[in-house]
Amino acid sequence: MVGGLRHGEVCSDRVVALPGAYRDQMRTLAGLLDVALRAVVRRYFLDARIRAIYSLPPDLENILRLAAPTPYRVGWYRPDFILDRDGTARICEIGARYPLNGWMVSRAWSRGQTDFWDDLCAPYEPGNTVALVHAQEPSGEIDCLSDHLGHAGVGFIAVRPGDVSVHAGALHAQGRRLDHLILQLDRNELPMLAPDVLAHLVASGPYFNDVRTVILVHDKRVLTVLSDAEIMRDAMPADLYGRLRPHLIASVCARSPAEAERLLREDGDWIAKPSSGGRGIGALVRSACGEADWADRVRRDWPHLMFQPYLEQLDFNDPDFADPIHMVGMLLCRDAVCYGNGMFRGSNDAVINLHQQRGKLYRCEAVP
Numbered sequence: 001m002v003g004g005l006r007h008g009e010v011c012s013d014r015v016v017a018l019p020g021a022y023r024d025q026m027r028t029l030a031g032l033l034d035v036a037l038r039a040v041v042r043r044y045f046l047d048a049r050i051r052a053i054y055s056l057p058p059d060l061e062n063i064l065r066l067a068a069p070t071p072y073r074v075g076w077y078r079p080d081f082i083l084d085r086d087g088t089a090r091i092c093e094i095g096a097r098y099p100l101n102g103w104m105v106s107r108a109w110s111r112g113q114t115d116f117w118d119d120l121c122a123p124y125e126p127g128n129t130v131a132l133v134h135a136q137e138p139s140g141e142i143d144c145l146s147d148h149l150g151h152a153g154v155g156f157i158a159v160r161p162g163d164v165s166v167h168a169g170a171l172h173a174q175g176r177r178l179d180h181l182i183l184q185l186d187r188n189e190l191p192m193l194a195p196d197v198l199a200h201l202v203a204s205g206p207y208f209n210d211v212r213t214v215i216l217v218h219d220k221r222v223l224t225v226l227s228d229a230e231i232m233r234d235a236m237p238a239d240l241y242g243r244l245r246p247h248l249i250a251s252v253c254a255r256s257p258a259e260a261e262r263l264l265r266e267d268g269d270w271i272a273k274p275s276s277g278g279r280g281i282g283a284l285v286r287s288a289c290g291e292a293d294w295a296d297r298v299r300r301d302w303p304h305l306m307f308q309p310y311l312e313q314l315d316f317n318d319p320d321f322a323d324p325i326h327m328v329g330m331l332l333c334r335d336a337v338c339y340g341n342g343m344f345r346g347s348n349d350a351v352i353n354l355h356q357q358r359g360k361l362y363r364c365e366a367v368p
Contacts, residue, residue: 011109014318016327016344016364023340023366026089026331030079030338032244033091037074039235040225041212049231053224053253055303059191060215067202067211074217075209076120078102078330078342081247083314090249090311092328093273096218098184099209102330104141106342111365116332116339120145123206126153129176133159134184135192142184161185161192166200181207187215187276220275220306223251249308260302264295269310271351272297276304285310285350316346320360323348327362340366 044050044064056064077096081089095101100120107117124130130149132142146156159173164181171178181201185192190211193201201207216222225231227250232241253275254260263270272294274282286294287310298305315324330342345352347359 010361012318012320012346012360012362014362016329016341016362017367018341018364019367026341027338029089029244029247030331030333031336032240032247033079033333034074034336035236035240036226036232036244037217037222038072039232040222041072041216043235044212044216047231047234049228050225052255053228054216054219054221055255056215060187063190063198063202063211064215066199070202072210072212073335074333075099075213076103076334077209077213077217078332080328080330082249082311082326082328085312085314087314089247089329091223091247092249092308093220094217094222095330096209096213097186098137098140099182100142100145101140102342103332104144105361106330106332108144109343109361109363111363114339116334117148119334119337121148121152123180124149124152124154127155128179129155129157130180130182131157131159131164131171131173131178132182132184133161133164133193135161135189136186137184142182161189161197162194164193164197166194166196171197171200171205179206181205183207183209183211183214185214187218190214218276220251220273221253223248223308224253224306227251249311251306251308253306254298254302257299257302260298263302263307264298270294271308271310272301272305273308274301274304275306283351288350310350318346318360321348325359326352328352329364 040050045068075096076099077094078101079091080093080095081091084090103116107115132146149156155176157174157176163173164178165172171181190198202211226244227248229241229245252263254263270286272284284294284297289297313326316327318325325346325348328345332339332342341364344362344364345359346362349359352359
């Protein structure tokens with residue numbers, strides 16, 4: 001057992017080997033992504049094309065306006081990628097709302113990354129109180145951090161958004177002053193924080209991830225923005241974007257029923273993903289569902305979906321599967337730093353979703 005995961009059932013005993021040159025490429029990719037994501041956040045209110053792609057509701061835009069004057073950093077996030085037929089890593093989504101999911105099980109079981117533990121724990125000193133703020137998402141892997149901090153003399157409490165209040169110029173919960181907050185909230189749960197709490201948090205509170213990361217970076221429509229060469233060449237140096245672009249998948253959003261109909265007329269295989277959420281939940285592959293179901297989904301849900309061509313991918317063999325499998329990897333990133341690869345997920349299904357028992361986890365190891 002590792003982190004509650006059973007070997008042979010969810011965790012494969014087989015290993016993905018990562019050569020040094022590949023790891024160097026991923027470190028470079030993380031730096032390019034950091035430049036691009038910060039540019040998208042910075043230009044959100046400056047570029048109507050970006051706002052049109054996101055089509056955010058007013059309550060979330062109000063939170064972005066509240067945070068706009070404060071310095072921004074992306075924080076802890078996980079770009080997911082597939083390996084295309086040429087073996088190139090192609091980013092398929094970015095996980096950033098539950099910032100440490102995937103990190104702890106990777107640290108415990110995989111060897112594809114340098115240790116991030118010291119950087120993660122550096123802000124917390126004995127006597128501090130750290131609050132995990134969560135709603136529907138349980139604590140999960142972050143319990144590893146809370147256990148460690150407890151042994152180091154750092155208080156760690158789990159609270160609901162409504163438990164946090166402002167008193168005497170500081171955030172409090174459960175009768176304790178809070179020195180640091182870790183947000184484990186979906187963007188739609190951010191308004192559950194009281195307005196004065198949210199204002200204090202974004203103005204002065206040491207916390208992660210930044211609300212702009214939760215709202216804009218975790219949203220899969222960020223990949224539509226990143227795929228738009230005209231937008232991105234106005235946002236970042238052309239040479240840097242030219243190096244990032246081969247690692248992107250051309251992603252699109254429909255902005256009207258007419259655009260949804262045009263998508264239905266596109267040739268080839270496609271995947272539709274809910275713009276918010278994760279874990280493969282709600283994703284639909286055209287070839288796996290049939291044209292009638294595909295058309296119904298696109299016409300019904302187009303305002304909430306992001307679309308990508310379903311790329312041909314590198315095949316892997318695992319005797320536990322009857323057919324070749326495909327892999328989805330994750331990068332463990334904080335700002336421009338890539339600590340390496342986390343766990344890989346593999347399956348012979350069109351959508352890899354461990355939460356619905358569609359695939360296995362594979363550890364990775366660095367090789368010379």
